[in-house]
Amino acid sequence: MHGDWLDIGPKTQIEPGTARTLPVEGGEEIAVFHTMRGEFFALVNACPHKQGPLSQGIVHGDVVTCPLHNWNISLRSGNALGADEGCVPTIPLRVDAGRIYLKRSAVLSPRAVLA
Amino acid sequence: MNAPMTFDTGAPPPKGSRERLVVIGNGMAGCRAVEEILARDPNRFEITIFGAEPRVNYNRIMLSPVLAGDKSFDEIVINGADWYTDNGITLVSGDRVDHIDRAHKCVVARSGRVEPYDTLLIATGSDPFIIPIPGHDLDGVVTFRDLDDVDKMLAAAEKGGDAVVIGGGLLGLEAAHGLSLRGMKVTVVHLMPTLMERQLDEAAGYLLKTELERRGQTILTGANTKAIHGLDGKVVGIELEDGTRVKADIVVMAAGIRPSTGLAKAAGLECERGVMVDDHMVTSDPDVLAVGECVQHRGLCYGLVAPLWEMCRALADHVTDAPSGYLGSVTSTKLKVSGIDLFSAGDFSGGEGCEDIVLRDAARGVYKRVVLKDDKLVGAVLYGDTADGSWYFDLLKKGESVADLREGLIFGQAFASGGALADPNAAVANLSDEAEICGCNGVSKGTVVKSILAGACSLDAVRSTCKASASCGSCTGLVELLLSLTMGEDYGGAREVKTLCKCTSFGHDDVRRLIVEKQLKSIPQVMQELHWSTPDGCASCRPALNYYLLCALPGAYVDDQKSRFVNERMHANIQKDGTYSVVPRMWGGLTNPRELRAIADVVEKFNAPMVKVTGGQRLDIFGIRKEDLPAVWADLNAAGMVSGHAYGKSLRTVKTCVGSEWCRFGTQDSTGLGVKIEQMTWGSWMPHKFKIAVSGCPRNCAEATIKDFGVVCVDSGYELHVGGNGGIKVRATDFLCKVATEEEAMDVCAAFTQLYREEAHYLERTAPWIERVGLDHIKSRLLDDPDAIRRYAARFRYSQQFSQDDPWAKRASGERRDLHAHIATVRPLVVTPEMENA
Numbered sequence: 001m002h003g004d005w006l007d008i009g010p011k012t013q014i015e016p017g018t019a020r021t022l023p024v025e026g027g028e029e030i031a032v033f034h035t036m037r038g039e040f041f042a043l044v045n046a047c048p049h050k051q052g053p054l055s056q057g058i059v060h061g062d063v064v065t066c067p068l069h070n071w072n073i074s075l076r077s078g079n080a081l082g083a084d085e086g087c088v089p090t091i092p093l094r095v096d097a098g099r100i101y102l103k104r105s106a107v108l109s110p111r112a113v114l115a
Numbered sequence: 116m117n118a119p120m121t122f123d124t125g126a127p128p129p130k131g132s133r134e135r136l137v138v139i140g141n142g143m144a145g146c147r148a149v150e151e152i153l154a155r156d157p158n159r160f161e162i163t164i165f166g167a168e169p170r171v172n173y174n175r176i177m178l179s180p181v182l183a184g185d186k187s188f189d190e191i192v193i194n195g196a197d198w199y200t201d202n203g204i205t206l207v208s209g210d211r212v213d214h215i216d217r218a219h220k221c222v223v224a225r226s227g228r229v230e231p232y233d234t235l236l237i238a239t240g241s242d243p244f245i246i247p248i249p250g251h252d253l254d255g256v257v258t259f260r261d262l263d264d265v266d267k268m269l270a271a272a273e274k275g276g277d278a279v280v281i282g283g284g285l286l287g288l289e290a291a292h293g294l295s296l297r298g299m300k301v302t303v304v305h306l307m308p309t310l311m312e313r314q315l316d317e318a319a320g321y322l323l324k325t326e327l328e329r330r331g332q333t334i335l336t337g338a339n340t341k342a343i344h345g346l347d348g349k350v351v352g353i354e355l356e357d358g359t360r361v362k363a364d365i366v367v368m369a370a371g372i373r374p375s376t377g378l379a380k381a382a383g384l385e386c387e388r389g390v391m392v393d394d395h396m397v398t399s400d401p402d403v404l405a406v407g408e409c410v411q412h413r414g415l416c417y418g419l420v421a422p423l424w425e426m427c428r429a430l431a432d433h434v435t436d437a438p439s440g441y442l443g444s445v446t447s448t449k450l451k452v453s454g455i456d457l458f459s460a461g462d463f464s465g466g467e468g469c470e471d472i473v474l475r476d477a478a479r480g481v482y483k484r485v486v487l488k489d490d491k492l493v494g495a496v497l498y499g500d501t502a503d504g505s506w507y508f509d510l511l512k513k514g515e516s517v518a519d520l521r522e523g524l525i526f527g528q529a530f531a532s533g534g535a536l537a538d539p540n541a542a543v544a545n546l547s548d549e550a551e552i553c554g555c556n557g558v559s560k561g562t563v564v565k566s567i568l569a570g571a572c573s574l575d576a577v578r579s580t581c582k583a584s585a586s587c588g589s590c591t592g593l594v595e596l597l598l599s600l601t602m603g604e605d606y607g608g609a610r611e612v613k614t615l616c617k618c619t620s621f622g623h624d625d626v627r628r629l630i631v632e633k634q635l636k637s638i639p640q641v642m643q644e645l646h647w648s649t650p651d652g653c654a655s656c657r658p659a660l661n662y663y664l665l666c667a668l669p670g671a672y673v674d675d676q677k678s679r680f681v682n683e684r685m686h687a688n689i690q691k692d693g694t695y696s697v698v699p700r701m702w703g704g705l706t707n708p709r710e711l712r713a714i715a716d717v718v719e720k721f722n723a724p725m726v727k728v729t730g731g732q733r734l735d736i737f738g739i740r741k742e743d744l745p746a747v748w749a750d751l752n753a754a755g756m757v758s759g760h761a762y763g764k765s766l767r768t769v770k771t772c773v774g775s776e777w778c779r780f781g782t783q784d785s786t787g788l789g790v791k792i793e794q795m796t797w798g799s800w801m802p803h804k805f806k807i808a809v810s811g812c813p814r815n816c817a818e819a820t821i822k823d824f825g826v827v828c829v830d831s832g833y834e835l836h837v838g839g840n841g842g843i844k845v846r847a848t849d850f851l852c853k854v855a856t857e858e859e860a861m862d863v864c865a866a867f868t869q870l871y872r873e874e875a876h877y878l879e880r881t882a883p884w885i886e887r888v889g890l891d892h893i894k895s896r897l898l899d900d901p902d903a904i905r906r907y908a909a910r911f912r913y914s915q916q917f918s919q920d921d922p923w924a925k926r927a928s929g930e931r932r933d934l935h936a937h938i939a940t941v942r943p944l945v946v947t948p949e950m951e952n953a
């Protein structure tokens with residue numbers, strides 16, 4: 001795959017139930033998640049509450065619990081769940097032939113794409 | 116045998132009288148499409164089918180039963196030679212089409228045969244994906260796609276020995292099952308943590324794995340194959356990324372399939388993952404159709420037969436001028452391994468607005484989960500009892516609201532739609548007196564009712580009188596219904612147990628007790644056996660279960676890092692800005708120039724913005740980035756310092772005062788004892804953090820009476836105090852006992868710590884724990900029996916053998932680099948792979 005999709009390496013580099021990070025120079029760090037069910041998601045690595053690094057939270061189902069104050073964030077939509085309100089931009093991601101691809105334009109300016 | 120063979124039609128119709136349809140692929144989709152066309156208009160086309168395989172059309176999915184010995188090839192043929200003859204079809208089998216010439220509207224086969232077409236149908240199916248690791252081309256490495264593959268496996272099985280199957284999906288497991296029935300010793304190597312992860316969730320995958328292991332297969336999940344090793348060109352084994360080697364006389368690659376698009380791509384037809392088709396199975400060339408696993412329709416490629424049947428209908432409608440259109444399929448999966456009932460359908464990955472209903476019946480080994488979204492059924496996973504699979508699948512395909520069925524949905528069709536049964540009260544009232552309520556203890560309804568009438572008017576009373584619900588607890592709901600039915604208004608209502616979290620109806624004590632009683636060994640096992648209502652728990656229960664298992668199985672349980680809160684996973688304290696603070700251990704608050712110099716060097720080298728003396732008598736280095744942690748630790752390790760566990764639900768510090776060595780009031784060597792105690796207790800995992808202090812006299816400069824365990828030295832010995840807390844709610848300690856020697860003080864410390872480890876609830880510090888259970892309980896456990904201290908202390912010391920290696924040292928040496936390193940850095944328009952495997 002090419003064009004607007006950025007190859008960020010093999011699926012195996014992220015252990016299921018964890019996330020790894022991708023800093024963007026001049027932009028916002030991205031967290032790439034691998035759930036225990038084997039799905040992949042990418043979000044801006046900043047909790048909508050107080051910018052906690054979501055990549056460091058506990059992943060359960062398709063939700064991550066922020067390590068700073070325990071907000072639950074949906075990996076699918078970036079929305080805060082339960083009583084909390086807020087949303088973190090998600091980055092379109094696809095997996096092909098064992099490699100992970102992120103949408104380049106969204107990587108470079110995730111909030112612009114959201115708007 | 117591979118020479119092209121041709122069945123020509125008995126009476127060829129005059130050339131040119133009919134349109135010429137050429138089909139590439141004599142498989143399931145290609146032949147079904149022809150059948151569908153013939154059913155609509157038998158005279159429309161002059162048909163030629165090319166098949167690369169040297170045989171007639173057979174049912175590919177039945178290759179698994181052929182491998183397992185349940186079926187012969189003849190039994191799985193769909194269309195024999197006479198079908199081709201009777202329908203005037205020319206079959207060119209054993210001859211692969213190498214080229215499509217769209218300009219001249221003809222295809223060219225390997226044998227040189229050129230066949231012109233008016234309409235071309237591509238039905239080339241999929242190719243097995245071969246992981247390009249070293250050794251993939253050795254003799255003895257096979258795939259599982261056609262009869263030749265089965266023959267190779269059967270030949271290998273005849274000789275016996277070891278088989279490795281790479282890939283724990285549907286195909287891999289069916290291959291493994293067949294080979295194992297044929298007498299081979301089978302190891303399945305699967306990359307993902309869950310078998311069949313595309314169809315199963317973690318819970319069902321766990322049950323499947325357990326069952327296959329029970330049948331003698333070795334299942335390695337989360338295992339990445341690095342290489343296949345050979346000798347004289349023949350496979351002898353495989354090697355995993357972590358260095359493990361597994362012997363193999365045959366290696367089956369079942370790592371996935373890829374739509375076979377090579378021909379179409381070369382012919383300039385639009386392809387992505389598959390050959391692109393519209394709703395009538397037409398490719399980017401109106402004269403070329405495609406169907407089956409090789410196509411991509413509305414963004415999806417399928418790997419099961421049900422969608423192919425629907426595609427073939429739409430295709431036939433289109434070519435016979437009655438277009439209907441294919442809209443895509445919802446699929447369901449069953450595993451064809453005898454004795455294992457497993458069903459999965461739709462999307463059960465959950466997500467926004469989705470609701471899970473989970474039913475686990477540990478006694479029968481059943482796990483069922485249905486996923487609802489906006490009151491509609493969107494997914495289902497069933498293990499152990501798949502009787503309702505087709506009912507769920509039907510509800511799912513219909514997409515109608517199931518709001519009315521919701522209450523009983525998980526119990527299946529009979530329950531959800533059956534009158535009286537749908538009301539649980541009525542259902543229980545209708546049970547006969549002989550009906551078994553508690554399976555574990557074999558207690559009938561009559562017995563439960565009798566004990567309620569005899570005065571057992573609470574759940575606990577029922578449990579202690581007739582034992583119903585006293586073991587696994589899965590009948591608790593039934594017993595409570597019986598209590599309310601029997602006692603009516605008088606029943607005080609369901610017992611108030613604070614459950615561990617919303618995923619379970621058990622409280623902490625029950626979970627801890629059952630882990631030990633039922634000898635549970637892993638988080639998924641606890642979740643299944645104790646009827647967890649979510650597939651993989653939540654951020655509250657996962658860390659708690661991880662601790663309970665760790666405490667119950669010292670040395671045997673493998674810590675689940677992903678169930679740990681960030682600080683314990685990163686071995687440092689996360690800060691508000693996402694950096695970390697690092698606190699090396701300073702035994703008993705003592706330090707020396709070497710340590711101080713190393714800390715000073717680290718602060719300068721890594722530009723730490725702040726160093727601070729903590730309230731726990733040591734130094735805290737702030738503002739370290741997660742990438743730099745291993746390097747920081749390496750430098751501290753080099754000066755002899757280890758992790759201070761300032762981040763852990765574990766022993767934090769042992770605070771000391773100067774004591775008799777220097778202080779004019781000191782009665783004993785409080786500093787020395789503090790160091791010894793810290794050396795005994797460091798590294799221990801606890802329900803919550805645990806702090807100790809040793810003061811040299813009752814002036815108590817080390818504040819020992821607000822610590823979890825405090826020692827106050829006096830002339831005649833050591834006063835031991837427990838359950839103090841200086842935190843949110845200050846609590847002074849309770850006096851536990853007085854001892855004469857340092858050794859005794861240390862034994863009581865070890866024993867009390869172990870009692871706390873074994874009995875407290877996760878995230879309960881000693882102060883609230885003692886308030887809950889009472890000091891008398893602690894005393895009766897530790898002091899009533901003269902041997903108790905020794906026993907508890909021995910258990911503590913045993914478990915300490917496994918927890919006293921410095922976690923920093925392992926990380927500093929490169930272990931779990933993935934937790935610290937970024938994947939890569941994105942610079943505008945370029946990515947720089949800084950890291951190992953990007």
Ligand code: SRM
Nearest residue numbers: 688696728729730731732733761767840841842843844880
């Ligand atoms: C670093 C330190 C403050 C300092 O600069 O002195 C500290 C820092 C934190 N304390 Fe503390 N506590 C520190 C000594 C204390 C003490 C004093 C002591 O240990 O003598 C107390 C009261 C004594 C006690 O625990 O009984 C203390 C009572 C707490 C509490 C309340 C606990 C309670 O049971 O009520 C929390 C919250 C918690 O653990 O849930 C807490 C939590 C925290 C956390 C870990 C907050 C968090 O979860 O992120 C702070 C981490 C800061 C950081 O980023 O590093 N800290 N904390 C001290 C580290 C000691 C060490 O060397 O390990």
Ligand SMILES: Cc1cc2nc3c(=O)[nH]c(=O)nc-3n(C[C@H](O)[C@H](O)[C@H](O)COP(=O)(O)OP(=O)(O)OC[C@H]3O[C@@H](n4cnc5c(N)ncnc54)[C@H](O)[C@@H]3O)c2cc1C
Nearest residue numbers: 140142143144167175176211212239240407408418419420
């Ligand atoms: C062991 C096994 C078990 C399975 N179990 C199930 C199951 O339980 N349930 C289920 O729904 N599905 C199952 N499947 C999947 C199912 O078999 C496929 O979805 C189905 O066969 C796809 O049909 P197809 O016609 O697209 O491809 P195929 O059936 O593979 O047919 C394609 C044919 O085209 C031929 N071909 C390819 N290229 C050329 C060329 N250039 N020239 C001439 N011929 C060519 C191939 O040799 C092949 O015979 C199973 C598959 C396997 C292998």
Ligand code: SF4
Nearest residue numbers: 690691729730842843
């Ligand atoms: S008292 Fe402890 S938890 Fe509160 S701000 Fe200070 S260090 Fe943080």
Ligand code: FES
Nearest residue numbers: 047049050052066
């Ligand atoms: S920053 Fe995430 S919950 Fe506060």
